Amino acid sequence: MSTEDQDIIIELKGIHKRYLLKQALTGIDLRIRRGSIVGLLGPNGSGKSTLLKLIAGMIYPTSGSIRVNGREPDVRNKSQIAYLPEIDNLYGWMTVTETLNFISGFYADWQADKAAEMLQTMELEGKQKVRSLSKGMRARLKLIAALSRKVPLVLLDEPFSGIDPSSRAKIIRSILSEFQSDEQTIVLSTHSVKESEPMFDDVVFLQNGWIKKFDSAENLRAAYGCSLENLWEKVYA
Numbered sequence: 001m002s003t004e005d006q007d008i009i010i011e012l013k014g015i016h017k018r019y020l021l022k023q024a025l026t027g028i029d030l031r032i033r034r035g036s037i038v039g040l041l042g043p044n045g046s047g048k049s050t051l052l053k054l055i056a057g058m059i060y061p062t063s064g065s066i067r068v069n070g071r072e073p074d075v076r077n078k079s080q081i082a083y084l085p086e087i088d089n090l091y092g093w094m095t096v097t098e099t100l101n102f103i104s105g106f107y108a109d110w111q112a113d114k115a116a117e118m119l120q121t122m123e124l125e126g127k128q129k130v131r132s133l134s135k136g137m138r139a140r141l142k143l144i145a146a147l148s149r150k151v152p153l154v155l156l157d158e159p160f161s162g163i164d165p166s167s168r169a170k171i172i173r174s175i176l177s178e179f180q181s182d183e184q185t186i187v188l189s190t191h192s193v194k195e196s197e198p199m200f201d202d203v204v205f206l207q208n209g210w211i212k213k214f215d216s217a218e219n220l221r222a223a224y225g226c227s228l229e230n231l232w233e234k235v236y237a
C-alpha cells in the first residue's frame, strides 16, 4: 500500500519493545491510513496489546520511532486518542450513569448525546451498579466510554471480549453505521474475527512480535480466496 504522508495517521518505524525478560515486538514497520478501521489479529502473546499501548503513549519503545498525527505519542496525546484497555478499569460502586458522567469530566470532546444513544443500543440500564454488571455488560460500558469521544484516533483492545456472538454482531453493525471516516480512525485488536471482519479496511496479522501480513481486507480475501476467518487458520496453522 503506497499512500501520501498526509493520509497517514500512525507511523511506526523499526519498533522493538522489550519487557524485562521478554522481547514483545521485533522490528515493526507500519503505516495506518487516516479514516480506516484496522484489525490487529494474532494469537495470545503475539504483541497486540503492546502495540496499542505504544501507539497510545502509555509505554515507550525500546527502540524505533512512533508518530501519531506527526507527533511522538505521550500522555499529552490524550486529547487526540480514545483508548479502551483490555483490563477492567471501572469502579464497581458507581452506577452506569455515574461512570459515564465521571469519565465525561476528563474530556472536553465528550459527546453526551452519543453516550445516551449508545446506552440504548448497548441495552444498559443507567441506574445499574457496575459491580452488578456481567462481563459482557461491562465490556459494553467500556465501549460507550471510548466511542462517545470525538477524537481522531480510537484504540480498542479486545473490545468485544465477553460479549455474546449475536450481540457482538449487532454492536459491530452499529459501530459501522456510526463511523465517520472523514473524522476518525479506529485500530482494534480482537479474537472475534468472524463478527469483526465486515468492519476491517486493513488487517495486521501479528505473530511472535512481528508482522506476518499487512494488507487491505479486500486484497487479502482476493489473494487467498477466503474469508479473513479462514485466512487466520492458514496464517497460524
Ligand SMILES: Nc1ncnc2c1ncn2[C@@H]1O[C@H](COP(=O)(O)OP(=O)(O)OP(=O)(O)O)[C@@H](O)[C@H]1O
Binding pocket: 019, 020, 021, 022, 023, 024, 042, 043, 044, 045, 046, 047, 048, 049, 050, 051, 086
Ligand atoms: N508488562 C509486561 N511485562 C513483561 N512481559 C509482558 C508485559 N506485557 C506483555 N508482556 C509479554 O509480551 C508479549 C506480548 O504480550 P501482549 O499482551 O502484547 O500480547 P497480546 O497479543 O495482546 O496477547 P493476548 O491476545 O493474550 O491479549 C507476551 O509474551 C507477554 O507475556
